[in-house]
Amino acid sequence: MSLLAWIVLGLIAGFIGSKIANNTGQGLLVDILLGVVGAVVGGFLFNQFGQPGVSGVNLYSLVVAVVGAVVVLSIYHALMGRRRVL
Template sequence: MGLIAWLIVGGVAGWLAGLLVKGAGFGIIGNIVVGIVGALLAGWLLPQLGISLGGGLVGEVIDATIGAVILLLIVLLISRR
């Protein structure tokens, strides 16, 4: 069940990040990957900054979305050069 939850959270987070960062969508598979990598990024970065957004599924989606947005912004900055 954990893998399915990761895919769902990653998909939702990647989709939300694609909506928030215009021109950065990667399709459904790419969005899931971006969401999962974003979740890992946020899981490391947010505690380092002392930020805790709560627990549960909603908190995980918010964390993953923040991480995915950061990742998409980095990708956009690199790809525009």
């Protein structure tokens, strides 16, 4: 996959994952970063369970990336916790 395809898939997966995990987006750059990391994590997890990972820009790869993004976001929120703004 090209770099542009990874960014587009990461943006979509990061945005959907953010909406599922905490009902708000994290911002454009963070959504892209978490989406791309989520695509890698999702691909790894799916490969561990005997399924193919991210194979291109298609619906299956988007589902894999979203699952990975939700996992990454859950870990991110668990580590960062809720911060209060004074």
